[in-house]
Amino acid sequence: MRKILFLIPLILGGCSWLAPDYKRPVVALPATWNGVQAVTRDDHTWWRRYGDPVLDHLEEDAAQHNDDLALAKSSLSQAQAQYSYAFANQLPSLSVVGNDAYGKFANGNLHAAGQSFRFPNKTSNFGFVGGMLNYELDLWGKNASLSDAAKAGVQGAVYAQDAARLSVAAAVAKLYFSLRALDRNVAILKESVQTQDDILRLVQHQYDVGAVDALLLQDATERRDAVHAALPDMEDQRNNAESALAVLVGRSPQDIVQAGISRGRDLQELNVPEPAPSVLPSELLERRPDIAMHEQMLIASNFNIGYARAAYFPSISLASLAGVNNIDIDNLYRATSRSWTLGAAMAAPVLDFGRTQSGVKLAKANRNQQVVLYQQSVRTAFREVRDALLAQNTAAERDADNGARDGAAQQKLHLMTLRLEHGYASQIDVLAAQSTVQVAELSQVQARLQRLDASVDLYRATGGGFTALPLKKKI
Template identity: 65%
Template sequence: MKRSPILLLPVLLAGCAWLAPTYHRPQMPMPDKWGTAQTAATPDDSTWWRSYGDPVLDGLVDEALKNNDDLALAGAKLQQARAQYKYAFANQLPSISVAGADAYGRVHLKDELPTPHRMSNLGFVGGMLNYEVDLWGKNASLSKAAKAGVRAAGYGHAAARLSIAAATAKLYFSLRALDSERDILQRTIQTQTELLALVQRQHEVGAVDALAVQNVTEQLDAAQAALPDVEDQRGKAESALAVMLGRSPEQIIGQAMDRGKNIDELTIPIPTPPEIPSTLLERRPDIAMHEQTLIASNFNIGFARAAYFPTISLASLAGVNNIDIDNLYRATTRSWTLAA
């Protein structure tokens, strides 16, 4: 037991990312102050679509954020990045393993030897402690790269969430606009039909010539020809919105999309100021994601450099063994080993 402090040596040796280059954010020449006197603060509203005051739109966006496959994929990538970080962080810690063995057999010797022929057992139970001395920062660099990967995946998930919410709102408003366009065409067709009947009666009594009838007929034909195209666009927009919501094909075909308030009744959100500081770009999750990816690549350089150097590992073994497994814990011998 006098040499037991040697077992603490792996804990006292810790590695640093010495070979990884220091990350410096690229600096852009920016003005010392904002050019205009008015600077409006832009709120970081993660539920910006609720400012329109349409409960149907709110429900559709919530459904998309819950069921969209792209967002689920981004969430799975985030979980994968977290698992990789836990694995990389665990490599910096000592590993403990337990082993046991039991052998049963008999050795046949020559008859003239006095050794009796008897069955024998050989049992062993012990534990091993392994630790890699991270002198060159290989494991530390890998852990920091994985940590930056977790941040990048988190920003990627936020970017996917923002993109899906925006796409859902855009498809919803496009669908509402096509609804309005269809209603206008239907009212136009009805008006032109009534006008054509009136002009035809006027033509019969000689009040107008045939050219007037022809003009009204052409306007009616143009409106009727435009209606199928609008109906087709409306159906495609409704199907695209249903796919964005993660609905099944049966729901896409058999379930009509809900409609909320009329376009004229929606609340108009406060518009974004035309002049805002460029530093707001740092709040974009896609830009932050790419920066974290750059940081992870920076630490991967340190990992690759450290891989050129020798690996130093320490191992210690302790256990008990006995020639009779039944009396293992009353061991006839005790052993321990420390190796590097």
């Protein structure tokens, strides 16, 4: 009989049947990516496709030292601790108890801990030491629901950490590309400053001898001044991008102030991958870590409803006490008797003025909110994939067009230089052609940057090598 009583809590515990059955919200999904072929690839280190060792090193630094990733790791540890606490709350608790009373007792019998003791009429003590076992029968799945909700919270924290890792990796890549683009822009503007200075000098000479009027001189002066003004702004943008990248990869304050970011390949030398969606539309729900995170939060809110509903029903607790007693103070550490007790307590709600009902309503409202957040994450994911696909196509076309424009400007400069060598063009004509080349190069840099950014956006939008799987880590 005792064995049966002991097994009842284990049989009845862990049943979160008051929680609603979870069903993933139905979302209408497209069958294809508008004709774009999805490929099977699990590219966890997608940034290596750009072929820049410096970028690879920066990504490794960010993965180890980025503050956002450290916070995500801390949040995961908190969720794991919360789950451990909720899981342990389903199990019995064993504690050591003891008491000692010292004084003079009247002649007679003393009844304590289920035993009757005879003691003399003298100063004595009554001592007890033993163990106490407490357990709450989880008949309604209150503790089980709380444990299941905490477990879903751990899974959500795992996916949140993966989402943060993907976001940081994309931010590092885009900021590094921006830095390399700004490096190239600064170099081009420095060349432009020299070119416009030379043009102004020649126009000034022509004006001095009366070959040109004041309007042409003023136009050359304004172009020179515009280039001179643009250079410091571009240098400031480069310095700000370098500092931001140092913070993003987790550099120390000393390194941020004193050290700079290493440079790798030039922007035009970087590989420009054209990633295709690595999953079908129906698989994106399992691919994006942020979507997986929101689904786990929805699952947790579902179990919280079961926890809130359990407050409608009685709570039953079992307590068992067993130990040894001693009456004589001179023999305090020698037991004179042994005792044990087994008891049960029940508390049932009668009138709580709507407290439990409000708790259930609050849990349901939170579940409804999580449904909206989940659906919103799905919509955002598909919008980002669509925008990234379109941006990748237009950026590739823009890059090709600007490349052709740059090539034509370079060819014009070459022809103008040949004309100068044969006396058919002036030095100012060659400088004007150089200025055209520099403008085309600035446009080409911007187009290449947009193309690189579009590829990063598509990697991030499709999950960037992440695969949402059932949690197998030890919690």
